[in-house]
Amino acid sequence: MNFEISDDLKALQLRTRRFIAEQVIPLERDPRQTAHGPSESLRLELVARARDAGLLTPHASVESGGLGLSHLAKAIVFEEAGYSTLGPTALNIAAPDEGNIHLMEAVATPSQKARWLQPQIEGKIRSCFCMTEPAPGAGSDPAMLQTTAVRDGDGYVINGSKWFITGADGASYAIIMARMEDGRATMFLCDTDRPGFIHERTMDALDACFTGGHGVIRFENLRIPATDVLGEVGQGFRYAQIRLAPARLTHCMRWLGQARRAHDIASDYAARRHAFGKPLGSHEGVGFMLADNEMDLHTARLTIWHCAWVLDQGGKGRRESSLAKVICSEAEWRVVDRCVQILGGQGVTHETIVARIFSDMRAFRIYDGPSEVHRWSIAKQILRHAGGGSE
Structure with a gap:
């Protein structure tokens, strides 16, 4: 293992460090920082600053507009971004979007990437990942998944509840984990304004660093077309x-x-x-x-x-x-x-x-x-x- 940092990576580290110090830390006491994370207005301003600095969504592929960082390069840049409570939001590398971008690049179809992933990489929209459920549903044990997806015509009907869904309030789309009739889990993509996707409330929490806070979501006969299955059925x-x-x-x-x-x-x-x-x-x-x-x-x-x-x-x-x-x-x-x-x-x-x-x-x-x-x-x-x- 050679952990020597290349000159190019050292330059990127320094550029990120300066950006955080000069452009992000001064906004930490901005009144648009709420108990449920940075407001959308503050997020968009931070994203615009990172875009101008050439640091937006650095983990995304070069083809889609990112810097195509290796995991080791991410370790350097993400630590520098984390030096401010607003840094990950600015660089568009905060949870859950960072993980969702990685998953979508690996699994989504070209049309799904054009519809959801590319605007997300550009910092125009946010996402959430709907996995955790209230008891007796999935928490630390994903095998306890209770949310169901039933085949209906050319699509699926989803019913169930999720909570601790980070970034739910204001997210444009969600990745939903649901159990099929045969017991296998499948991931679905869903616009959050679709009928049957119900954001019930935002939970009060110790942390205040994630835009959109942590939401409680209910799916009530939520209809998802087969084209919006993420990856293969049963491979969730x-x-x-x-x-x-x-x-x-x-x-x-x-x-x-x-x-x-x-x-x-x-x-x-x-x-x-x-x-x-x-x-x-x-x-x-x-x-x-x-x-x-x-x-x-x-x-x-x-x-x-x-x-x-x-x-x-x-x-x-x-x-x-x-x-x-x-x-x-x-x-x-x-x-x-x-x-x-x-x-x-x-x-x-x-x-x-x-x-x-x-x-x-x-x-x-x-x-x-x-x-x-x-x-x-x-x-x-x-x-x-x-x-x-x-x-």
């Missing part, structure tokens, strides 16, 4: 893996930037703030927290780069993405938690952005699979290869 779970392994990793990349931002703020404070006759950081209790932060950031970055390398070599990266999801989500969370402690009173107010990062990041240990589920999956693999224990 296989396509979910195409999306989820890279998407877990890109979460790690973006949040690494957030953790680094919090660490920089806390380090600066510890160097300037005096207590008991010397700088705060000179006290071992604080200095050791800064050192632990540096080690956690380093560990997370190396983990991300290794997993990205595996994907770039053609590996599926499922095991690696589970490892990365747990290692990075917990390491980056520890960094931000320590930063709150170092900042003291300022850490629990919005005098700095650290409290906001703290609130946003807590969910990272849950979405795309809680740490406990990934540990359980990793343990099963260990026992299977060891020849002991049961599934």
Whole structure:
């Protein structure tokens, strides 16, 4: 594994870093930042700035207008974008759009790409991914999928409920996971203004970084033509893996930037703030927290780069993405938690952005699979290869 960054990638890293510092961070206190993420007006302004800077949707293929970044290149650029709470929105690499773009490029038909994917790559529209359901439906266990799709004439009729659907409010189209009559899962594409697609409400949540928040959706005799099936009928779970392994990793990349931002703020404070006759950081209790932060950031970055390398070599990266999801989500969370402690009173107010990062990041240990589920999956693999224990 050669993790040396090429000159071209170093230049792109610097260009992204400057863009975030000069064009994005000044908008973090914009009143159009709401409790359910950046408003559409703010999103469009951010996207326009990234477009002018040549940084919009960098992970998309060159043919469709992106930069065609490798996974390792994404690790560099996405971390820089994540340095601001608005950075991923600006570059059009925030969840769920980033993962949906990857899936659509891999699976969608040419006509589906022209209808939904190309406007999304251009930052004109957003999407959502409708998978998670209220109990007793699918959550961490996708096999519990309850939403149904029944063949009817030249199309399908979908009924069911979804929740925690990120970006639902204002999304132009949705990717819907539903169970067929034979039990197999299928993905469907749907304009969100289609009759039977009902956005019931937006859930209140700790985080406020995703445009459109997290929605509760109901499908009531939602009719989908056969032409809007995404990929092959019955292959929904296989396509979910195409999306989820890279998407877990890109979460790690973006949040690494957030953790680094919090660490920089806390380090600066510890160097300037005096207590008991010397700088705060000179006290071992604080200095050791800064050192632990540096080690956690380093560990997370190396983990991300290794997993990205595996994907770039053609590996599926499922095991690696589970490892990365747990290692990075917990390491980056520890960094931000320590930063709150170092900042003291300022850490629990919005005098700095650290409290906001703290609130946003807590969910990272849950979405795309809680740490406990990934540990359980990793343990099963260990026992299977060891020849002991049961599934």
